[in-house]
Amino acid sequence: MTRHLFLLALLAAVAAPSRAATPLDKVIRLSLAESYVTAILLNGGDAVRFGFWDFDPNNFIGLEDENLGSLEAQQLRQRLSTLSIPYTWSTPLGEDSNTLVLGVKAAYLGQRQETQIVSSDMSTVDAIDSSITTLTLGGEVRHRLNGYVGLAAGLNLNWQRYRNRTDFNTPESQALAPLFDGLITNYSANAWQAEPHVRATWFVGGRDAELKLISSLHYMHGRTFDTGETAHDVQPEAWYWSNSARWRHPYVTQILPGQNVWLQASRYDLGGDLDGPLGNHYYYEAGVGWLLDIRKMNIPFVDNVGIGINLNYGSALRGGTLVLLFNEE
Template sequence: MTRHLVLLALLATVAATSRAASPLDKVIRLSLAESYVTAILLTGGDAVRFGFWDFDPNNFIGLEDENLGSLEAQQLRQRLSTLSIPYTWSTPLGEDSNTLVLGAKAAYLGQQQETQIISSDSSAVDAIDSSITTLTLGGEVRHRFNGHVGLAAGLNVHWQRYRNRTDFNTPESQALAPLFDGLVTNYSANAWQAEPHVRVTWFVGGRDAELKLISSLHYMHGRTFDTGEAAHDVQPEAWYWSNGARWRHPFVTRILPGQNVWMQAQRYDLGGDLDGPLGNHYYYEAGIGWLLDVRKMNIPFVDNVGVGINLNYGSALRGGTLVLLFNES
């Protein structure tokens, strides 16, 4: 989604070019495809977490590591807003070692920015508001081979709606608005995506282990539909592979029933249309969280809530954030 300013600048330099120009179509299609797959990644849960307060960890630990945090990355995080409301339901499937998990989720990813699309002597700025709304249905089958190894495979199907609203407020941008509108700005586009995935979990120490090693591979592919422009005919395709560890502290649960503390660290490798939006083809996420089980309170569709700290290292969204946790797995 952050590619839009680059795209608009490119269009400005070729304002005399026909709207049907093939090179422009390719750039627009890439930007739109990246937006769809990035929305799934950023609202998927552990991949990249956003919170209610973003910060640069370098300011607290006395380092100057650009991969850990920067002012630019902090500002980018603050321009993004996310909302994800997941719900899952599980039941034994056949033997006790098999479990069927069904899930649904509504998610939103938005980005707002005020800038001059075209350099102007005017003090006015243009306003860009883009968003993707995602509705997801999916299922997963989990199998426990023994006390140490578990395998899960599933499929999620996403319906997504991309929307852009841009206010042109400088004389220069207003002059080029007819070229932009309906092609790059002020339009919406629907898409569907299928996301098969497979996950292997190693329970270190056995069935009730506090430490889990997790490897998960996701593949995404889909296409837009009911588009009015050839440049919006997109077939997004991407994959990501995460490898990491998750640890929960048994002491907290023993003295405070219904509560749990966990830590996790993961590496994410990205490919396809995810290879560009985050500024790197890999990055790291690490976090700690405190969860409260609220199922006994009979709150509809809510299993647990909590608070945590999350760190991102190596991507365009590097930095730290305080997060609210909801229906954490």
């Protein structure tokens, strides 16, 4: 998620002797670093779920809890667009208790804002489009320690491209366009990031347990390359730690066999360049859904589909959303 701190950047530029001055560099570098690491977090699939209809849970349960939902958070969700296309391949590795999983993914995170960068008497607004495209190649080794505990360690390599396109539509903002263009607006920057991760899973009740407790730690570090501005020389670094409980219970009806009830609750702790973009250094996610196993239909790359409700508590993306579920474990 990109933060466009135009006014702060303007003050820094005016106070500095040149446009490459250190105060302005810090503003741009922080925003760019946050954009890269946030894109990896939000495109991960579980960290924050996006759906096809967003709502404020307070309106349905009679509460006024700002951490549960707000109009501002709902509008922010609606400005974001995400797309993730993953593919994984697995094979036994040595002993039966080891599995090698290889994966590739193409992902996109975009945000569109229509606002006045500089206050104007005109009703016209400026349009700011920013996006991160991510291509990922990764591998993971999974080891089943026993019937109750599974361990995993892996590494993802990410290539990312940040792109900003801004239309200055008021006389006041157009006067500032020469100062911003190529530095804060209307530019692109490439980066790579390495993302090692480890995970432990406890199968409550044994190998075929319906309840799983999962703890996963991710670390991200990288840098931009082929940049034309010193302000775009960034080394993003962040980490996040998730602790989750996941329950999946099968039930059968005469109409549609192979159905499952799916529940998940998670806490995410954030650090480094992830400490600011989501408005908090931790937040909670919870969801409930209905899954239909369609493996017998032999649809390539699809094991199950479903629909559910997801809640986010405590982050800038707090609130509820209706989600489509796909290949849930």
